[in-house]
Amino acid sequence: MKKYTQIQDISNLSETIKEAILLKMNPFEYENLGKRKTLVMLFFNSSLRTRLSTEKAAKNLGMEVMSLNVNDAWNLEFEDGTIMNANTSEHVKEAAKVISQYADIIAVRAFPGLVDKEKDASEYILKSFEKYATVPVVNMESATAHPLQALADAITISELAEKPKPKVVLSWAPHPKALPQAVANSFVEMMQELDMDLTITHPEGYELNPEITKNTPINYNQEEALKDADFVYVKNWSSYNDYGQVLNKDRNWMMTKEKLGHAKFMHCLPVRRNVVVEDAVLDSEQSVVMHEANNRTYAAQIVLKEILESL
Numbered sequence: 001m002k003k004y005t006q007i008q009d010i011s012n013l014s015e016t017i018k019e020a021i022l023l024k025m026n027p028f029e030y031e032n033l034g035k036r037k038t039l040v041m042l043f044f045n046s047s048l049r050t051r052l053s054t055e056k057a058a059k060n061l062g063m064e065v066m067s068l069n070v071n072d073a074w075n076l077e078f079e080d081g082t083i084m085n086a087n088t089s090e091h092v093k094e095a096a097k098v099i100s101q102y103a104d105i106i107a108v109r110a111f112p113g114l115v116d117k118e119k120d121a122s123e124y125i126l127k128s129f130e131k132y133a134t135v136p137v138v139n140m141e142s143a144t145a146h147p148l149q150a151l152a153d154a155i156t157i158s159e160l161a162e163k164p165k166p167k168v169v170l171s172w173a174p175h176p177k178a179l180p181q182a183v184a185n186s187f188v189e190m191m192q193e194l195d196m197d198l199t200i201t202h203p204e205g206y207e208l209n210p211e212i213t214k215n216t217p218i219n220y221n222q223e224e225a226l227k228d229a230d231f232v233y234v235k236n237w238s239s240y241n242d243y244g245q246v247l248n249k250d251r252n253w254m255m256t257k258e259k260l261g262h263a264k265f266m267h268c269l270p271v272r273r274n275v276v277v278e279d280a281v282l283d284s285e286q287s288v289v290m291h292e293a294n295n296r297t298y299a300a301q302i303v304l305k306e307i308l309e310s311l
């Protein structure tokens with residue numbers, strides 16, 4: 001693997017999932033593969049799981065890890081040809097090349113601004129690092145995608161599914177803040193790739209990018225969509241059409257034990273208790289959020305392993 005910026009960078013998904021499960025059983029099997037190799041992780045935004053699980057994954061492979069909260073460094077310029085006499089101190093052209101001299105792999109987290117749809121869609125932060133870095137780049141959640149989360153979720157569903165083609169429902173939830181579509185986008189693409197029986201449910205106006213949802217069924221009636229679900233993935237996202245807006249705070253969309261039925265509850269975390277999902281779900285045996293969070297390590301580890309093998 002030459003980079004991991006989108007789930008399409010995985011050439012054989014079912015094989016990758018199988019290998020990740022093997023790594024989970026024997027995490028130190030490749031502890032020398034990353035010897036004297038360095039992962040530099042760049043954070044433009046907050047992180048808990050991504051930061052710690054990716055660091056753990058790298059260390060399981062014997063790598064050194066350095067993290068930088070980019071907001072503590074120089075303000076970066078991304079535009080070409082700008083006269084840099086305002087707030088930006090360093091161009092990404094220099095920054096990415098400098099970091100590449102210290103790193104064998106660069107991982108980047110950069111959320112969307114949720115104001116300018118075109119700008120977010122351009123993925124200018126991630127793409128600038130891909131363009132100017134001279135080492136492979138890993139996406140730790142960009143403006144439109146969270147491929148490491150989606151891989152961890154695919155591993156989780158593979159491990160817990162009781163039938164070959166489970167019914168998976170992606171259910172929108174209320175949230176006080178405008179959140180990115182990234183997690184939902186990558187989850188949808190991953191479920192399509194795995195040919196799962198996927199249904200999306202959300203209030204009208206919360207349609208995701210149709211280039212991502214393609215022919216996946218969308219049902220505005222949550223109760224109907226949830227019927228006979230095996231896995232229910234709950235996530236808030238802000239409107240894509242009415243870009244970045246919070247249109248609906250309808251608390252009725254919160255996931256409850258009653259609505260969940262016999263399904264397993266999934267969420268990428270962090271989750272707002274009793275807004276997105278009620279305590280009774282998170283505190284029940286049906287919640288697999290800890291399982292998902294644990295699989296973040298092995299998703300990152302299989303990706304780093306495949307990149308290290310290609311260096």
Ligand code: SN0
Binds near residue numbers: 177179181269272
């Ligand atoms: C991020 C998101 O993309 O939805 C990261 C998820 C992995 N979530 C948030 O920003 C939640 C923030 C909050 O205040 O609840």
